Amino acid sequence: MANVLRNSAKFGFSGVLSQLSIHSRHGRECVSPCFSLQQRNNSTSPKIKVDLDNSTGVAVLRMQSPPVNSLSLDFLTEFCINLEKLEMDKSCRGLIITSVSTHTHTHTDTDTVTQSHKTMIHTITPPVCVVSQTLSKVSSTGLDIITLPVCVCVCVCLVSQTLSKVFSAGLDIMEMYGKSPERCGEFWKAVQEMWLKLYGSNMATIAAINGSSPAGGCLMSIGCDYRIMADNPRYSIGLNETQLGIVAPFWFKDTLVNTVGNRAAELSLELGLLYSAPDALKIGLVDQLVPEDQVLSTAQDTMSKWLAVPDHARQITKSMMRKQTIDKLLSNREADITNFVSFITKDSIQRSLRMYLEMLKSRKA
Ligand SMILES: CCCCC/C=C\CCCC/C=C/C(=O)SCCNC(=O)CCNC(=O)[C@H](O)C(C)(C)COP(=O)(O)OP(=O)(O)OC[C@H]1O[C@@H](n2cnc3c(N)ncnc32)[C@H](O)[C@@H]1OP(=O)(O)O
Numbered sequence: 527m528a529n530v531l532r533n534s535a536k537f538g539f540s541g542v543l544s545q546l547s548i549h550s551r552h553g554r555e556c557v558s559p560c561f562s563l564q565q566r567n568n569s570t571s572p573k574i575k576v577d578l579d580n581s582t583g584v585a586v587l588r589m590q591s592p593p594v595n596s597l598s599l600d601f602l603t604e605f606c607i608n609l610e611k612l613e614m615d616k617s618c619r620g621l622i623i624t625s626v627s628t629h630t631h632t633h634t635d636t637d638t639v640t641q642s643h644k645t646m647i648h649t650i651t652p653p654v655c656v657v658s659q660t661l662s663k664v665s666s667t668g669l670d671i672i673t674l675p676v677c678v679c680v681c682v683c684l685v686s687q688t689l690s691k692v693f694s695a696g697l698d699i700m701e702m703y704g705k706s707p708e709r710c711g712e713f714w715k716a717v718q719e720m721w722l723k724l725y726g727s728n729m730a731t732i733a734a735i736n737g738s739s740p741a742g743g744c745l746m747s748i749g750c751d752y753r754i755m756a757d758n759p760r761y762s763i764g765l766n767e768t769q770l771g772i773v774a775p776f777w778f779k780d781t782l783v784n785t786v787g788n789r790a791a792e793l794s795l796e797l798g799l800l801y802s803a804p805d806a807l808k809i810g811l812v813d814q815l816v817p818e819d820q821v822l823s824t825a826q827d828t829m830s831k832w833l834a835v836p837d838h839a840r841q842i843t844k845s846m847m848r849k850q851t852i853d854k855l856l857s858n859r860e861a862d863i864t865n866f867v868s869f870i871t872k873d874s875i876q877r878s879l880r881m882y883l884e885m886l887k888s889r890k891a
Pocket of ligand 1: 593594596691692694695696697698699700738740741742743766767770772773774775865866869870886887890
């Protein structure tokens with residue numbers, strides 16, 4: 527654990543703050559007034575909202591990065607900053623990780639809002655000037671000209687963008703597709719950092735899984751001490767990397783083995799299985815199923831049981847269980863980054879990723 531904390535110190539606040547996103551994948555701007563507003567609301571960053579209840583010592587970290595809480599470099603950086611802050615806050619003993627179902631984003635100055643199926647104008651706060659316009663836009667193929675209705679809002683307006691029913695869609699595939707080796711290396715280092723901080727956390731951690739949680743989303747869940755999942759037939763969870771033509775790294779595999787045992791992990795990884803909530807419960811991938819509207823309250827009740835155990839005893843025991851797995855990555859970090867970069871930049875892997883992305887989009891169409 528100490529190793530983990532020492533290591534994370536390298537990723538100090540000033541360094542990570544300077545990496546904070548200015549643009550999300552969806553081209554939305556996060557300007558500094560938005561950040562300060564979030565701070566007043568006890569949130570520490572735009573893609574993640576954290577509420578620490580000082581009376582219980584329990585923090586709830588809500589992922590709010592539409593459309594699917596994918597783990598981009600920006601997202602991972604913010605996640606690590608938040609974890610680091612909570613870890614250093616002696617009043618925080620427990621952490622619940624979940625996804626919000628609605629994301630509120632603040633825009634300032636002149637802003638263009640495109641009304642798509644995932645975006646709607648939620649509130650417009652006066653003083654505001656709304657001008658209806660027609661926007662001509664060249665599609666990504668460069669062939670079609672499409673016309674979209676837009677509203678141009680001057681001054682301040684609040685926009686609400688709905689998240690899919692996901693906990694997290696895992697690593698942001700766009701971070702692995704068509705990127706330079708340097709950028710891939712930077713991204714992979716952030717993925718490692720997220721796992722090291724979470725798996726090695728001194729806090730008691732509970733994943734309140736209120737949506738689908740494939741691949742990296744599953745890694746985040748099994749990085750916690752306990753998992754409560756919504757009993758919803760639409761949701762699934764698992765390390766499905768092989769289905770994308772990619773391979774789960776050894777520390778993903780080790781975390782899964784530590785959670786469900788060797789045989790279930792072997793089947794699960796080789797076949798790239800995504801489990802329904804009841805099947806995930808059966809193999810021990812999650813610990814408890816509850817109706818969707820009770821996921822967070824159950825996590826809070828469960829957390830009080832975890833916090834009834836004296837911290838030092840729980841932490842030393844956790845370290846004893848996880849240290850070997852953590853140390854294995856710590857002593858192979860650079861080699862793991864090199865492996866990832868050379869694997870992911872291969873033409874054949876890039877082709878697999880492209881086909882997978884196309885499949886995701888065509889499925890929607
Ligand atoms: C031998 C040595 C090995 C060394 C190491 C090497 C290898 C690397 C290992 C890498 C490990 C990788 C881990 C990962 O996490 S990979 C990501 C895996 N994730 C998935 O497979 C999930 C894909 N997504 C879905 O299944 C669904 O989107 C959903 C999460 C179930 C939600 O479904 P739904 O509500 O219907 O939403 P849509 O499918 O319509 O998606 C909305 C938009 O979001 C885009 N999307 C979805 N997932 C991702 C993602 N992971 N990254 C980026 N973008 C994503 C989707 O395309 C839609 O975009 P659009 O609106 O622009 O069309």
